[in-house]
Amino acid sequence: MNIQNLLNPIWSLVPSVLMLGCATSISNSYDHRNGTTEKMPQLNPTASISDQGIEMELQYSLEGYLEYAALQNAGLRSKFSQWKAALERIPQVYSLPDPKFNYGYYISEVETRVGPQNHRVGIAQTFPWFGELGLRNDKASEEAEIAKERFDAEKVRLFYQVKAAYYEYYYLGQAIDITHQNIELLKNLEGVAQAKVRAGSGIGGVMQAQIEIGKLEDRLKTLNEMRLPVLGKLNVAVGLEIENHLPMPKTITYSPVSIEWDLLSSFINKSNHEVKRLKHQVKTRSIDVALAKKQFYPDVQLGVDYIATGESANPGISDSGKDPVMVMFSLNIPLWYGKKRAALAEAEHQYHASIADLQNSRNQLNADLKMALFEFQDAERKFILYQTTLTTLARNSLNVARESYEGGRVEFSELIDAQRLLLEFQLSYERARTDHEISLAKIERILGRKLPQPLQMEGSPKL
Incomplete structure (x- = not known):
């Protein structure tokens, strides 16, 4: 008997051995290319992210930097690939073990x-206990959701990093411009003091002006030297070379975004990606508990053996040379209960730990939100104060001090004090404006979503 004739009977029996597994798979099939199951929401990784990034033109604006970072940042691409890898694991765990020949x-x-x-030839197929494959599929689906939330959380974190670096770069540019303007102002005041010297006054005013000019020129040099490290943070966040040149923003849009603050905590539970990830982690741990209980039940193996038999040496024997076929059934015995009880206890402890992690994360995020709200409101208050009152008063005070000095009614030191106050208020105004936008970006990072605009905060002044 040749090998081909020997194997033909066994191949004819393979479909019946595997039918049970196929029926199980069809009942809850998973299309991992589209990322859907009957039990889980659709997961469609955005096609705009690639493994190596894509070629695109960079727009020199905050929106352009955010778009570029979403497509080019290496850390975000890594999280995206991890998400895709998690999706590809689902059809692996929901498949039966390979048959044994x-x-x-x-x-x-x-x-x-x-x-x-x-x-003798045979084939056998092992079947996990009822429901185990479905639990493994559910666990892999939850792990894919966890990877998705990690990707979304990384995107939110990246956008905050880009915004914070962009706003700091803006503030640096404004600080350089304001300092340069004040140097020119002091040089003008120095000319006024020199005119007083020519008229017979003392030289003290000129010396004071030169000292202040020297101090501001040193500050200006420091600010200019800060440009590379501040720009480097923006470049890294956007996904550019660290020494790439980007123009300094000339202005930023003031965002009077406000909302009833008691609603923000509910946003954390609904949209914060860390909270959503931990919720899926709790589900995953609960599935681990169910899987640990399945280990107390055996796996079943079904098989078919075919035995090739030659002709009997005794003539006249009925069924001479008949080839027997044998159906086999076997199962493993889950005998070592101590090990399985320990595995179940471990899974239960991990489940309770995941619940505690979720609660701790919510508490920490609520605390962070309260601090971010304080920073937002404090920056908004200062921004309005400097914009509507203090800067104007300081500029008027400087004009009055200059007229008084020219008229000989005050010393030059009072003129210098007025100039210092104006410089301080101008820088404080831009600092408050920058902090306002950074704190808003921080709130959106904590909430995991962009706040709708414009909204009026309860108790907030209207602009």
């Missing part, structure tokens, strides 16, 4: 009444 050749033929047994 076995072949045996009798070196010493076994003589039977109907003839000598020459070869």
